[in-house]
Amino acid sequence: MEVKLEELASRLGGKVVGEGNVRISGVGSLADARPGQITFLTDPRYRKLLKDCRASALISGQEEEFAGPLLIHPNPYLAFARALKLFQAEQRRPPGISEMAFVSPSARMGKEVSIFPLVYVGEGVKLADRVVLYPGVFLGDNAKIGEDSLVYANVSIRENCVVGKRVIIHCGAVIGGDGFGFAKDGDRLVKVPQVGNVKLEDDVEIGANVTIDRAVLGTTLIKRGAKIDNLVQLAHNVVVGEDSLLVAQVGISGSTQLGRGVVLGGQAGVAGHLCIGDNVTVGGQSGITKDIPSGATVSGLPAIAHQQWKKAQMSFVKLPELRRRLAVLEKRLVELEERLKNA
DSSP, X not given: OOEEHHHHHHHHTOEEESOSOXXXXXXXXXXXXXXXXXXXXXXXXXXXXGGGOOOSEEEESSOOOOSSOEEEOSSHHHHHHHHHHHHSOOOOOOSSBOTTSEEOTTOEEOTTOEEOTTOEEOTTOEEOTTOEEOTTOEEOTTOEEOTTOEEOTTOEEOTTOEEOTTOEEOTTOEEEEOOOOEEEETTEEEEOOOOOEEEEOTTOEEOTTOEEEOOSSSEEEEOTTOEEOTTOEEOTTOEEOTTOEEOTTOEEOTTOEEOTTOEEOTTOEEOSSOXXXXXXXXXXXXXXXXXXXXXXXXXXXXXXXXXXXXXXHHHHHHHHHHHHHHHXXXXXXXXXXXXXXXX
């Protein structure tokens, strides 16, 4: 694919500063872009790379000192993402269903479904149009997958789970494994049957090796547009709100509910049966032990207001010096008390 810069700007909703007839055939980084490619600048720390950049054009939020023309966009990172999608080569799909896959006779297939070798499709499964299943995918009985969804290698989607439209599930994820539930019988642990399911709504993306447990009863629910990074664990009956963002190694305990637009930084942990409001931001490695109201930004363990946490961190760095000074003051106090006693 090759387009003029002015046409690309029109598609991306930006404007050209400089020569608009330059032809663009791809996207590259500031350090590695070649002639014919467009690059982008969103972080001023990388402005020093502009001098030696060989790209034919630059996406930016303002005019920059760049040798070639500019594509100015109010959200340059979004423009970069859309440009990358335009130039991305379409993935090749196998024609239909591989003879090396097992597909139950009771499964129902939509149009242009692609099933690679070594896929297992259980009884009563429903696959909508243009679903792609890569090698090693397991679909339990009565699972459902919506239009244009993409399931990469070695993903397991257990029985009765529901996947919406345009969902992407990366390698090794487990959707609908049993929740971690046990009852005490004296000194022994008795498994609580996990008879619910998992539902992923439209436009959800699930990272590699994510585990989302099925509900004890009802549904573990990931709402529309939520994005979950690699190595995240979601326990039974968790609800993740629309357009939420969960970064790698987040763990959420059972029955906790996240509102719309929640951001959990890497390795954040959330206790069970909590409510986190809309548009909450949680710093990396934080521990959430109580409900968080909408709009809050918190960090730390236990999590507190982010500004308060920053002040606490500054104090923590000063603790060795404060301890030394305290020891000196204690010594002087003892000396003064001795003098007063002797007087």
